[in-house]
Amino acid sequence: xxxxxxTLLIPFLGTTIGxxxxxxxxxxxxxxxxxxxxxxxSGVMVAASIWSxxxxxxxxxxxxGKWQVMPAAIGMLLGMxxxxxxxxxxxxxxxxxxxxxxLPAHLSKTTMLNLAVTIHNFxxxxxxxxxxxxxxxxxxxxxxxxxxxxxxxxxxxxxPEGAIISMPMRATGASRLKSFWMGTLSGAVEPIGxxxxxxxxSVMTPVLPYLLSFAAGAMLYxxxxxxxxxxxxxxxxNLSTLGFAVGFVLMMVLDVVLG
Numbered sequence: 001x002x003x004x005x006x007t008l009l010i011p012f013l014g015t016t017i018g019x020x021x022x023x024x025x026x027x028x029x030x031x032x033x034x035x036x037x038x039x040x041x042s043g044v045m046v047a048a049s050i051w052s053x054x055x056x057x058x059x060x061x062x063x064x065g066k067w068q069v070m071p072a073a074i075g076m077l078l079g080m081x082x083x084x085x086x087x088x089x090x091x092x093x094x095x096x097x098x099x100x101x102x103l104p105a106h107l108s109k110t111t112m113l114n115l116a117v118t119i120h121n122f123x124x125x126x127x128x129x130x131x132x133x134x135x136x137x138x139x140x141x142x143x144x145x146x147x148x149x150x151x152x153x154x155x156x157x158x159x160p161e162g163a164i165i166s167m168p169m170r171a172t173g174a175s176r177l178k179s180f181w182m183g184t185l186s187g188a189v190e191p192i193g194x195x196x197x198x199x200x201x202s203v204m205t206p207v208l209p210y211l212l213s214f215a216a217g218a219m220l221y222x223x224x225x226x227x228x229x230x231x232x233x234x235x236x237x238n239l240s241t242l243g244f245a246v247g248f249v250l251m252m253v254l255d256v257v258l259g
């Protein structure tokens with residue numbers, strides 16, 4: 001039980017470390033650093049989706065013969081559709097954005113920034129939770145070390161995400177302490193989402209391959225819809241490309257070596 005709790009909380013620790021950057025940096029994060037970190041986070045999420053979620057989903061379905069790819073395909077599409085729905089109905093505002101998205105609502109800019117990050121973080125929490133659930137099945141497809149690799153990978157990419165949230169809040173006039181707490185709390189949804197998925201998978205073991213690919217689809221939606229466009233827009237997009245490569249390779253190595 002302690003190991004499960006630790007694995008769920010490690011990504012939240014990454015967000016907290018990133019949010020703490022607000023105490024050591026100027027009011028606005030340098031553009032070059034922001035582009036690099038956005039690319040890095042994208043690389044980690046794409047690699048985690050492939051190596052830790054989609055491939056195990058197909059390996060769990062070998063009894064279906066040549067149709068073993070179907071749970072991965074169906075789950076991934078459902079995950080992307082789910083995030084599309086959440087993105088469409090939830091009022092939120094992206095970092096450096098001027099026009100809120102989602103249903104109209106009279107919310108503060110700070111609140112909508114936090115809702116945007118919550119949309120990002122929920123699928124990451126799901127991903128950690130479903131990998132833990134896979135490891136609890138006996139480690140045939142996903143080992144405990146593989147679950148820890150996923151948790152560490154998400155935690156590493158949460159460090160820049162925490163900073164990318166707390167720094168703009170500081171720039172809008174919030175105190176350093178408030179910016180830190182808002183950035184930290186943006187990651188609280190991850191262990192909650194992970195715990196919910198573990199509970200669901202424990203009573204619905206046959207759907208585990210679908211849950212793995214569902215989490216992959218949700219994460220890929222965030223990467224394609226938001227992270228990559230933000231990283232590629234304007235100057236220094238080459239830095240985001242390099243950051244993506246480093247993040248992808250790091251997550252791949254973590255998953256293969258520890259898994």
